[in-house]
Amino acid sequence: MQPLISKSDPAPPPETVDQPASSEIGHAILSVLSDLENSLTASQRFLLARDLSGLERTCADQLRLVQTLQIFWPRSAAPQPGRNVPSSDDALDSALHAAQLRVLHLSRIQAALLARAQRGLKMIEHLSAGGGASYAPCLPLGSPPSANLVQSPNSSAIAQFEKGTPCQD
Amino acid sequence: MSGLNASLATALSGLAAEQGALQATTNNVANVNTPGYSREVPVLVAGDPVIVDPLTLGTGVILQSIESIRDPILESRIQQETQTQGQSTALASALAQTQVNFTSGSGDIGTAISNFFNSINQLSTSPADLSLRQGVLTAAGNLATAFNVAANNLTAQRTSLDGSVEQSVGQINQLTQQIAKLNGQISTLQNAGQSAGTFIDQRNQLIDQLSALVDVSVIPTDNTITLTTASGTALVAGQQAFMLSTAPDSSGVRHIFAQGRDVTPTLVSGQLGGLLQARDQQIPAIQTQLDTLAASLATAVNTVQTAGYDLNGTKGVNLFNAPPASGRGAAASLSVAITDPSLLAASSDGSQGSNGNAEALYALQSQPLIQGQSPTDYYSSLVFNIGTATANANAEQSASALVLQQLNDQRSAISGVSLDQEAANMMRYQQAYSASAQVISTINSMMQTVINMKN
Numbered sequence: 271m272q273p274l275i276s277k278s279d280p281a282p283p284p285e286t287v288d289q290p291a292s293s294e295i296g297h298a299i300l301s302v303l304s305d306l307e308n309s310l311t312a313s314q315r316f317l318l319a320r321d322l323s324g325l326e327r328t329c330a331d332q333l334r335l336v337q338t339l340q341i342f343w344p345r346s347a348a349p350q351p352g353r354n355v356p357s358s359d360d361a362l363d364s365a366l367h368a369a370q371l372r373v374l375h376l377s378r379i380q381a382a383l384l385a386r387a388q389r390g391l392k393m394i395e396h397l398s399a400g401g402g403a404s405y406a407p408c409l410p411l412g413s414p415p416s417a418n419l420v421q422s423p424n425s426s427a428i429a430q431f432e433k434g435t436p437c438q439d
Numbered sequence: 440m441s442g443l444n445a446s447l448a449t450a451l452s453g454l455a456a457e458q459g460a461l462q463a464t465t466n467n468v469a470n471v472n473t474p475g476y477s478r479e480v481p482v483l484v485a486g487d488p489v490i491v492d493p494l495t496l497g498t499g500v501i502l503q504s505i506e507s508i509r510d511p512i513l514e515s516r517i518q519q520e521t522q523t524q525g526q527s528t529a530l531a532s533a534l535a536q537t538q539v540n541f542t543s544g545s546g547d548i549g550t551a552i553s554n555f556f557n558s559i560n561q562l563s564t565s566p567a568d569l570s571l572r573q574g575v576l577t578a579a580g581n582l583a584t585a586f587n588v589a590a591n592n593l594t595a596q597r598t599s600l601d602g603s604v605e606q607s608v609g610q611i612n613q614l615t616q617q618i619a620k621l622n623g624q625i626s627t628l629q630n631a632g633q634s635a636g637t638f639i640d641q642r643n644q645l646i647d648q649l650s651a652l653v654d655v656s657v658i659p660t661d662n663t664i665t666l667t668t669a670s671g672t673a674l675v676a677g678q679q680a681f682m683l684s685t686a687p688d689s690s691g692v693r694h695i696f697a698q699g700r701d702v703t704p705t706l707v708s709g710q711l712g713g714l715l716q717a718r719d720q721q722i723p724a725i726q727t728q729l730d731t732l733a734a735s736l737a738t739a740v741n742t743v744q745t746a747g748y749d750l751n752g753t754k755g756v757n758l759f760n761a762p763p764a765s766g767r768g769a770a771a772s773l774s775v776a777i778t779d780p781s782l783l784a785a786s787s788d789g790s791q792g793s794n795g796n797a798e799a800l801y802a803l804q805s806q807p808l809i810q811g812q813s814p815t816d817y818y819s820s821l822v823f824n825i826g827t828a829t830a831n832a833n834a835e836q837s838a839s840a841l842v843l844q845q846l847n848d849q850r851s852a853i854s855g856v857s858l859d860q861e862a863a864n865m866m867r868y869q870q871a872y873s874a875s876a877q878v879i880s881t882i883n884s885m886m887q888t889v890i891n892m893k894n
Contacts, residue, residue: 318845378834379841386842 296362299342303369306335310376317383443889445489445496447882452499453875456483459502461868467856468865475644477507477854479636507636510853514643515657517846518650522708524839525651529603529713530721531832536596537722538829540589541822548729549818551585552736554578556804562785563797567750572780579758583773586733590770593726600718601693605685607652607711608695611674612682614649615666618642619680622663626677629662649674654708670705672697692718721828726770728821734762734769735809735817743803747784747796755784755796 309331316324460481470476482505486498543549558578562571621642628635646666649655654669666675673681683702685693694703695711703719706712737759744755760776762769777783787795809817 314841318841375830375834375837378831379838382835382838383841386838 293359293362295342296359296366299339300362300366300369302335302339302342303366303373306332306339306373307369307376309335310373310380314376314380314383317380317387320387443882443886445498447879449486449497449499450875450878450882452486452501454872454879456481456500456502457868457872457875459505461865461872463505464861464864464868468858468861471856471858471861475640475647476856477509477636477640477643478856479505479507479634481505505634505636507634507639508854509639509643510850511659513846513850513853517843517850518646518655518657520839520843520846521647521650522654522712524836524843525710526708526713526716527832527835527839529710530717531713531829531836533596533600533714533717534721534825534829534832537593537717537725538825540592541825546581546585546588548582548585548589548732549815549822551578551582552804552814552818555582556801559797559801562783563794563801566785566794566797567791569780572750572783572785575783576775576777576780579775583759583775586729586770586773590726590729590733590768593722593729594771597692597718597722600714600722601691604693604695604711604714604718607714608683608685611649611652611711612680614645614652615674615680615682618645618649618664618666619675619678621645622675623678626662650709652709653706653711668697668702668706669708670702672700672702672705725821725825727767728817729770730762730766730768731809732770732814732817732821733773734766736803736814737762737769737773739803739806739808740800743796743799744784746787747799748786748789748793749784750781750786750791752786752789752791756782758783 309328313325313328313332316322316328460483463479463481467478482503484501484503486501488495488497490496541547541549555575555578558571558575562568562575565571621638625635625638625642628638642664646655646657649666653674655674656667656669656671658665658667660677663677664675665673665677667673674683675681681698684696686696687693694701695706696702703715706715738761741757741759741761744758747755749755757776760772760774762773783797785797785800786793787799804815805813808814812820
């Protein structure tokens with residue numbers, strides 16, 4: 271896909287910008303949504319195949335596409351599915367609506383697959399950590415210690431377990 | 440002669456071993472389309488050698504066993520993902536049914552709320568008009584009916600889910616009994632040193648079916664397995680199956696018991712987990728929100744109504760029958776308290792031409808009556824939450840299907856029958872069999888020579 275907005279292109283002064291027709295914007299959004307859909311489908315395949323480089327590539331693509339989408343479709347003006355689509359063309363409206371729903375569904379699947387991958391990695395992390403590892407749920411860095419710390423002279427390991435391990439990610 | 444006889448025995452062992460290996464291949468080919476079948480491979484080992492000083496001579500080949508090819512870790516992952524799929528499928532199905540009650544249409548609560556406030560708005564233009572007053576009462580009745588229908592449908596759905604829970608428990612009991620029986624057969628065969636591959640395949644298939652119903656942990660023990668739920672409730676231990684049972688609580692909702700202990704809250708995965716999640720968490724949460732909406736709306740309308748004056752100039756009375764103080768059951772019991780349209784308190788000062796109270800009633804539509812939200816917004820967020828929960832359950836279901844597809848492909852690559860591979864194996868065994876037969880023929884010829892020499 272040709273980039274719709276190139277960062278290297280100097281932005282024209284506002285007074286010289288030609289306002290595209292709403293249907294042109296609609297078609298451009300539809301094209302970005304279609305690319306996003308393809309990218310999400312591809313990243314699902316990479317996720318299932320544990321192909322990290324492919325996953326990284328498609329996620330970068332998705333980030334770029336979302337940024338492009340935000341240029342056309344500022345967050346404040348983002349439509350709810352099925353209404354306020356910025357077009358006067360009914361067919362385009364329904365195509366945009368359907369594309370939105372597909373992207374939303376694929377994003378949800380990707381989130382579910384990522385959660386599974388994360389669980390799998392956590393399991394491997396535990397398996398490879400050895401006996402000295404803490405299996406407590408990790409806490410965000412800088413979190414205050416848990417209130418239920420075990421306070422006894424020789425209970426540092428138990429206290430650490432109770433406290434949780436600072437997250438590294 | 441003893442040397443030739445030993446060679447003959449060695450060649451015969453080759454014939455027998457290759458015949459056995461060919462049998463395994465034949466069985467693999469025959470089961471190429473059998474679901475859950477794991478391909479078998481012959482395990483050939485060299486016979487113990489004999490020492491004939493100064494030589495050590497081989498004694499041929501032994502077909503030690505026929506083993507089924509399986510990956511236990513892969514099997515375990517398939518079972519886990521099957522549980523997740525069962526759970527998300529049951530939940531998605533239940534939520535899809537729930538969503539029907541909140542789909543935008545002529546009889547839904549959202550439309551009924553809008554129609555009710557629109558009718559009040561119309562009344563405010565002509566507060567003494569009896570037909571407009573009747574229109575408000577009709578809209579109020581429709582609103583109450585919409586709440587009643589939605590609440591009753593949710594209750595009916597919970598009852599239906601309750602029936603499904605009982606049905607699932609019955610299926611679980613049936614499966615655990617079959618697994619326990621198979622455990623016995625497998626144990627007997629393995630103790631006798633025989634291959635139990637077919638029975639193990641059958642047991643794995645039953646465990647997969649069980650995984651779709653409930654969260655199962657498989658613990659291998661000597662020649663058998665123990666099955667527990669994820670929280671440790673025993674389902675099968677060797678040849679003993681532990682039955683689950685159900686019994687209703689005081690509210691009529693069935694709980695699940697294992698050896699006298701209520702294990703309902705511990706079952707979180709599989710179809711049963713999904714059914715319980717829908718029955719005990721999702722639907723009650725929706726019922727509570729619906730009750731809150733009905734109670735808050737009825738109370739707010741009654742408060743404004745009783746502050747105004749009716750067509751006769753008397754103080755207004757409740758439009759809706761007062762909801763229960765706790766709010767519980769408010770949606771199911773919501774009803775209109777008055778049938779006389781003149782009793783609607785549209786006036787704020789007792790005069791017939793006043794519409795002050797009708798406007799106050801209409802203003803309720805946009806007032807933050809429930810947790811800082813207007814009735815319409817509260818209802819919209821309720822519908823949005825149901826939609827999101829349904830979409831998430833559907834996405835989980837799709838994700839599980841993708842993962843399961845991949846895991847099953849991996850299982851097929853490891854345990855499935857490849858006809859190409861089996862054809863190659865068949866040729867190998869056939870050639871080895873022919874070679875052994877040729878050796879026997881040669882030995883026979885040599886023996887004949889020796890016998891002829893004696894003559």
